[in-house]
Structure formats: structure tokens, C-alpha cells
Amino acid sequence: MTAKLEVDKLSYKYGNFEVLKEVSFSVAQGEFIGLIGPNGSGKSTLLKNINSILYPDDGKVYLDNFDLQNLGKKEIAKKLAVVPQNTNVNFDFTVEEIVLMGRAPYIGRFESESDEDYEVVKEAMELTNTLKLAERPISQLSGGERQRVILARSLAQQPEVLLLDEPTSNLDINYQLEIMNLLKKLNRDHNLTVIVVLHDLNLASEYCDKLLLLEDGEIYAHGSPKEIVTAENIEDVYGSKVIIKKHYPSGRPYVTMLDNHYIPETQLDHQVHIICGGGTGRELIENLVEQGFQVSCGVLNEQDSDWEVAKSCDVEIVAEEPFAPISQESHEANLAAIKEVDTVVLTEIPFGSGNLLNLKAAFWAAEQGKEVIVMDQERLSKRDYTKGEGNNLYKKLLDMGVIVVGDNYEVLDKLVKDRE
Numbered sequence: 001m002t003a004k005l006e007v008d009k010l011s012y013k014y015g016n017f018e019v020l021k022e023v024s025f026s027v028a029q030g031e032f033i034g035l036i037g038p039n040g041s042g043k044s045t046l047l048k049n050i051n052s053i054l055y056p057d058d059g060k061v062y063l064d065n066f067d068l069q070n071l072g073k074k075e076i077a078k079k080l081a082v083v084p085q086n087t088n089v090n091f092d093f094t095v096e097e098i099v100l101m102g103r104a105p106y107i108g109r110f111e112s113e114s115d116e117d118y119e120v121v122k123e124a125m126e127l128t129n130t131l132k133l134a135e136r137p138i139s140q141l142s143g144g145e146r147q148r149v150i151l152a153r154s155l156a157q158q159p160e161v162l163l164l165d166e167p168t169s170n171l172d173i174n175y176q177l178e179i180m181n182l183l184k185k186l187n188r189d190h191n192l193t194v195i196v197v198l199h200d201l202n203l204a205s206e207y208c209d210k211l212l213l214l215e216d217g218e219i220y221a222h223g224s225p226k227e228i229v230t231a232e233n234i235e236d237v238y239g240s241k242v243i244i245k246k247h248y249p250s251g252r253p254y255v256t257m258l259d260n261h262y263i264p265e266t267q268l269d270h271q272v273h274i275i276c277g278g279g280t281g282r283e284l285i286e287n288l289v290e291q292g293f294q295v296s297c298g299v300l301n302e303q304d305s306d307w308e309v310a311k312s313c314d315v316e317i318v319a320e321e322p323f324a325p326i327s328q329e330s331h332e333a334n335l336a337a338i339k340e341v342d343t344v345v346l347t348e349i350p351f352g353s354g355n356l357l358n359l360k361a362a363f364w365a366a367e368q369g370k371e372v373i374v375m376d377q378e379r380l381s382k383r384d385y386t387k388g389e390g391n392n393l394y395k396k397l398l399d400m401g402v403i404v405v406g407d408n409y410e411v412l413d414k415l416v417k418d419r420e
């Protein structure tokens, strides 16, 4: 696949301050790319270099294999349009006049606008829901209305590539989605290539095919939202603790910030090992991570739904191969993990011969004098597939003075209240 746009070892300095350092990536026609990264990481500067508002100190930008520096402004404007971050239009143009400016690359020096130009302008205003504002002076519009007018102006250029710098920043939540859906529609129906700077990681994850994560003017990672929006990457680049859930129905990563500010140190230091599996631990894992506890899990089969949640929350996992019975080696690793923690929680897992060692691990924890919390809304007898061996061991476990609770909230209650 040939690249629609290629950025090759692009470096840029403001004076002596090196902002972009050998940035290289390429964008295929029809791709929808999100540029993400912390404040000051160089996203706007990169867009400005792609748009020839700034010129690279080193490196090149190619549009359809042509070096941008060898293309005239009008030629570029017919293919590439920009929606800048802050749009201050000081003169009192009407909305229609502003959108008509998008036709400038198509109109000769002494020519006036044709019927076709007006047709394209009308269509751009319809798409952006600005037609009803046509006669209004732009200076009297709200920030969000103005943003949509500027998008309409860019669409009137009939570009093949659209660059947008934070197009949703002034918009209320409704229009944010409307703009993102419009961009997606233009991308799908008109094969428009979209490169958009977004601060909202969830919008970026939901709408973009690929994300480019910038850190200090360098590409930290480039890939699908699933590859890029991970707890590890976000913590590395933004320095923030997050948990990543799966957004329904897209299945894309969804970021939730963890605010550990007001959580007591005793809670942050408290280590909890969750013995779970088959989705019995997913909410508890998320809840405990959100509450600042140090969480580990095991033994979990890889690809199990609890394993997936644990992975996305970046917690330690003692893992076994998918669908494999727990091996002696994994069991011992589980005991070693349990040895390090303050509390062990056993969720309502069904037990069979393949995972009976997990019940034995909980029993071992109680024998060691660890605090063990057992979730027991549905008696084990109803989820015992070991011909009674599991149930017998479970009864002994309950007799050992473990804490028996009903659901997640009781586990949390117990752990949080004890730490206050």
C-alpha cells in the first residue's frame, strides 16, 4: 500500500529548543489517525509542519509521494485542509463568507465564485449543521459554533487529507460526538484521510483506526488503539495511573483515571491476592485497583476473562496456559505470590479437577494465618465438580475462621473500613 502522507525523519526547533526529533510515520489513504500525547509533546507542532505552516529543520513530508516543499500553496490546499486549534477571525465576515474562503484554491485571481462553488459551500454547511447560521457574523458565534464553521470551511476545500487540532475542545458533549461521527462518516463514505489531535483518550480510542502516541517530540508508540491505549503506556507517558476497560459494543479500550489522592497510605500499601477465574473476579479486580490496593491474581488461565481484566489493569498475574489444568509449578508460584500479600480473596469459582489447586491455595493461605476473605453467596456444593473433594476442603476452610462475605461490595467494605 502506498502512503497518502509520509513523514520522514522530521525534526523541528523553535529557536534552540528542539521540539520534534526525527519523527517518521506514514498514513495510508482513508486511514483515521489520532495524535495523542501530553501537553507540550509536540502534536500541534507536528501538524503545523505537515501543513507547511512551519518548515522542518530536517526531514521531509510527502503527500502522494510529492515533497510538500515542492508543491505550491494552492496545490496543497486542494488536497490537504486544516482545522486549527484556536480560530480567531477578527473581521466581521458572515458564516457563508468564511466557508466560501475554503474555495479559494479553486478560484482564479480575477474570477468570482461559480454556482459549483456555492453548491460545495452549501453541502459543507449542511454536513456541519451550520447552514442555519449562514447569514450570522462569525464574531457573534459561540466557540462551538465557530469550530463547526471552520470545519465547514475546510470541507469546502474538498480535501483528500484533513488535519484537525483538537476539534472537539470547545464543543459540548453532544457536538463532540457529532463532530467525531461526521469525521468518521467522511472518512468512510468519502475515503477522506483524517489526522486528528485529541486529548480525550477515549474519543481517540473509539474513533481512530490507529494512534500515534508522542512523548517529548518523539514517537513513543504507533498502532491500533488496543496496542496503544494500555495502562502501561499511559502511565509511562502521562505519569497517570489508569485502568483500561473494554468499551461496549466496540470492544475498544476505555480509560478510567485512578485518583489515589485521597486514599489513605495504609490502603495504598495493602496487598490483596485474588483467587478467581471465569469472570468471577473481574469487577473486584477493577474495584480494588480503583481503590488503590496493590492487587495480584492467580492462578488464571491466559485469555480467561478475569485474566483479560487483570492484564488491562496492569496487575501481577500468576498465569497458566489457556484451558490447561493448573500445574504444580503454577501452584507453587501462586503460593509464593500469596506469601507476599496481606489479604487473600477467594471468589465464587466453580471448582473442577483442573483448578482444585486454587482452592488448596486459599486453604494454605488460611493455614499460614493470612487474612482470607471468601465470597460465598452461592454455596460451593452448587459449583463443585470434583465429586466432593472440593466441597470437603471448602467446609474445612470455612471452619478456619475465614471472613465470609456475599458480594464485591462487602469485600470492599471490609478492606476499606479496616484500613481507615
Ligand SMILES: Nc1ncnc2c1ncn2[C@@H]1O[C@H](COP(=O)(O)OP(=O)(O)OP(=O)(O)O)[C@@H](O)[C@H]1O
Residues within 6 Å of the ligand: 014, 017, 019, 037, 038, 039, 040, 041, 042, 043, 044, 045, 046
Ligand atoms: N511558537 C513557539 N515558540 C516557542 N516554543 C513553542 C512555540 N509553540 C510551541 N512551543 C513549545 O513547543 C513544545 C510543543 O508544543 P506543541 O504546541 O506542539 O505541543 P502539543 O503537544 O500540541 O501541546 P498541547 O497538548 O498543550 O496543545 C512546547 O514545549 C511548547 O511550549
